[in-house]
Amino acid sequence: MSGLPKPIQELINEFSRLPGVGPKSAQRLSFYLIRSNDGKEKSLGTALINLKSELTFCDDCHNITISNPCDICEDVHRDKKIICVVEEPLDVIALEKTGQYKGLYHVLHGVLSPIDGVGPDDLKIRELVERIKSGSFDELILALNPSLEGEATSNYIQSSLTGCEISITKIAQGLPMGGDLEYADDKTLIKAMEGRRKC
């Protein structure tokens, strides 16, 4: 009985450590790369090894960037009076894709989650408070995910900013575009009703 050659087994093990990749998918991906003749495995390998060498975090917004401060913080055309607080760098990308928001960002790198041992000091909350206090922002938009942890983090940030002269807003919760009222969960419907606005 013979196992797999070591280089293949190692690659399968490494793929299996990625989220959402099971042992069978890892096997498929590995053999796909073995069969490919165009050096895909080398270019993916190089991209992985180079991944972090150029990356850093913006000292202002804490987003991932190759220049510090990042392009958004440096952009003279952005509205420096508005700051939008998000959980992750991917949320910045999602908001940037809309092309509507022109203010600055602040990336927390997570949410408060006592169950996972994530407290305020593990996030960029202190940095946010300092940034607000030392800056001259008019509005802070809380754009955290509508989860228990997101809500708790929003509340924590709000209480940390008591005394600051800044208008704190939160992105609306309600039915998503293209959503179906009859399939919406109770919490979404309650939030949508609560957030109703005069037409």
Added chain:
Amino acid sequence: MSGLPKPIQELINEFSRLPGVGPKSAQRLSFYLIRSNDGKEKSLGTALINLKSELTFCDDCHNITISNPCDICEDVHRDKKIICVVEEPLDVIALEKTGQYKGLYHVLHGVLSPIDGVGPDDLKIRELVERIKSGSFDELILALNPSLEGEATSNYIQSSLTGCEISITKIAQGLPMGGDLEYADDKTLIKAMEGRRKC
């Protein structure tokens, strides 16, 4: 408006080229690796770059291996009178996992598929015929996937071996038509091996 930093975008592009990985999954995987602090991206990258450097093909069975002849062909405890023909190296692994089959293998590296331009010369069929003619095998087991192409390839191999004194069998159709050998469970594979019949 700023795009993604180049190293991240490159990694997302490379992940997207893998089968079954869409742009959203590629983004998720990339950011997962950025956040990980245990060097996962470096070890996956190294595994990818080293993947093919040590790998070769066994001159006898044409399976992927690091030693030539491979461990199975070299194993004195294997039954050198039986040879099992499979499409892909993954099929060898699937059969080896059952622990039931003790003979040798022959990996074709595909099946006849005129629509994809795969003819007999693109597979290891000539090598199989030579191996049978120059060896002293008692039985050849056709263990190709139960697909149209698999059937056609089985028939082609049978007709190529007319005149050879070898018993040709085919694994039982315990596998559903259109199914995939590498995903079959062990019991199904054992049943299929036990139920092989003389052609």
